[in-house]
Amino acid sequence: MVQITFEGHPIDVAPGETLLQALIRARTEPSYSCLAGLCHSCLLQAQAGEIPPAAQSGLSPEQCEQQLLLACQCRPVEPLQLQRPKTLKRTDAVICGLQQLSTEITELRLATRAPLPYHAGQHIDLWLGPYLSRRYSLASVPGLDGDLVFHIQRVRGGQFSDWIHTQACEGSLIQLGTAQGACCYSPEQSTRPLLLIGSGSGLGPLHGLLRDALNQHHRGQISLLHLGKSPLHLYLQEEIRSLCDQHPNLSHHPLVGTSDDLAVPLQSVLTHWDSRRVNAFVCGSGELVKEAFSQLRAAGVPDHQIHTDSFDAY
Ligand SMILES: Cc1cc2nc3c(=O)[nH]c(=O)nc-3n(C[C@H](O)[C@H](O)[C@H](O)COP(=O)(O)OP(=O)(O)OC[C@H]3O[C@@H](n4cnc5c(N)ncnc54)[C@H](O)[C@@H]3O)c2cc1C
Ligand code: FES
Structure with a gap:
């Protein structure tokens, strides 16, 4: 003891x-x-x-x-x-937008008095009061979006996500930690094939990363595989289709299923690419991250080119 x-x-x-x-x-x-x-x-x-x-x-x-x-x-x-940590830097933010992207996913927009430094694809701790915090990935891109944007999937009975879906309103106050994480695009990758794999609200950071890459004139092929447990978990489809129309190097593969259903679409993308040059980003459920990582590794994508953000334990 x-x-x-x-x-x-x-x-x-x-x-x-x-x-x-x-x-x-x-x-x-x-x-x-x-x-x-x-x-x-x-x-x-x-x-x-x-x-x-x-x-x-x-x-x-x-x-x-x-x-x-x-x-x-x-x-x-x-x-x-x-x-409880007293020295953590926290920034005040106010909810300036809430929009249902699907019945399960809400877009949360936050405004801060001064711009908060971050890179697209990073995550940040959101604090509701002094003791309740949860980590969410940024779907916004500095320089392209004025507000900080998050895609929040409802977890029934979940303290934070249920609050966002049922009680939060414009004007509610939230505090923010500092942005962290390395699921970010770098212009050095601009000629490499870019593979973005996400499940549910894992599309949030990938959508930011994708727009960041396109904004920085990514020249290599880009494929976005988005997996949803049901059609309700697939969202932003029209917006992404419109990006595909504007950028011939981008393809979008929405898919209803579980991480077990990833193998076929993943292989069909990778057959056309040199796996050793692929830069992969995987965001979403722990199961998806685990499955995608092992399949990418088996296909020959080097470990250091597989960037992951697991939203839960696996
Ligand atoms: C690096 C990182 C980035 C993240 N980014 C996002 C994001 O962009 N969007 C997003 O929606 N979420 C994201 N998450 C998940 C988020 O932090 C919360 O875990 C999630 O919203 C649940 O919090 P809650 O307070 O609503 O539920 P809690 O009150 O923490 O949990 C309630 C119940 O639900 C279970 N549970 C918790 N999380 C999940 C889950 N993901 N799936 C199923 N059951 C769960 C718990 O075990 C518990 O039984 C991220 C997590 C991490 C670690
Ligand atoms: S509860 Fe300890 S890191 Fe999530």
């Missing part, structure tokens, strides 16, 4: 228990979502004590320097003194 102190309250962490489990047991109402080290909702800050290395896996050097840690990945081995 290790005793930690959370905002002044002593709490015992049982052997094998994570810090998050102990905080939930002690009814401290911690913020969390994925339980897998992905969403960063459970970030805490250590004021004293040794942080186990696994608790900082996936954090940026700046976050590590600030003694931040992920409670869901932390199994303390010695006493720690902890608090």
